[in-house]
């Protein structure tokens with residue numbers, strides 16, 4: 001008789017409380033499940049124009065060298081980004097997406113006595129970071145879909161260690177401005193680090209928009225996060241980085257894995273930084289798309305939050321789940337607001353003119369507008 005070898009694994013309580021990340025539904029899965037030949041994905045805030053031709057060529061050329069481990073320090077990429085931002089290379093730490101930089105920052109700076117302060121709803125990985133490191137998570141509800149920095153300041157304690165602000169915020173597209181941010185910063189204890197997640201910074205055109213670079217130059221405890229996944233269209237190769245004072249960046253460098261950024265990502269990143277024309281086109285496409293979506297939502301009587309990013313947060317006035325399913329049947333993948341606690345909202349990535357048209361036509365049909 002065969003022995004029963006079923007075993008049980010013990011998992012710590014805080015790990016069990018984690019919910020695996022739910023990505024936007026992949027295009028191929030929707031095609032397969034619904035028998036569709038063409039599907040438009042506007043669910044993950046990717047660049048609808050794709051990567052720049054120069055980045056694709058750089059990946060092609062680098063592909064022949066993937067039997068070798070990557071350059072562990074991202075030497076050439078580091079120099080390129082440092083020149084691009086006008087800072088020192090020692091102020092940077094690269095990651096397998098900025099997701100990884102969030103993870104590394106948690107490992108480097110959090111201990112179980114610490115508090116992590118952020119807003120809600122916002123990017124889900126801040127919560128994961130707090131839970132993984134057994135910290136108390138303090139989530140302050142947004143006001144008008146915007147980080148409520150005054151209410152957040154009131155929740156600061158001497159245990160506050162990391163403060164996460166997505167600027168622009170995901171999923172709402174709103175920004176916080178210089179004066180209110182500085183008021184919050186001035187109330188932080190010395191040991192706290194403000195993490196300014198600037199994944200969508202390149203899309204912002206607002207005179208009051210603060211960037212982490214300004215504060216890092218002043219010597220503040222600020223960690224800026226940037227990514228190549230959005231305006232540079234490289235979400236699939238995974239590349240992001242943190243910017244900070246050299247002493248803060250050095251701690252991230254101590255913690256990160258030795259070869260965390262692939263050969264392909266490093267090559268693509270350098271080429272993307274030189275692809276000014278592609279960035280300009282991407283911005284222009286986004287601006288035109290935002291205007292088109294805003295006009296259409298107005299006509300449909302739907303309330304959309306003013307966005308500073310490459311997606312819109314719109315109240316469709318009815319429960320979002322059934323609408324999501326109906327949109328899927330019409331070959332359009334969106335992101336539902338319910339995962340962010342907003343049952344009648346959708347987050348819609350700004351696409352090309354054609355993609356936006358397809359999305360709007362389907363939405364009009366589904367909502368009967």
Ligand SMILES: Cc1ncc(COP(=O)(O)O)c(C=O)c1O
Pocket residue numbers: 044045096097098099100123166169170197199226227228229235238239240
């Ligand atoms: C606010 C925010 N931060 C970070 C990320 C992750 O970016 P990356 O692809 O660099 O891991 C995203 C991705 O959607 C995001 O919205």
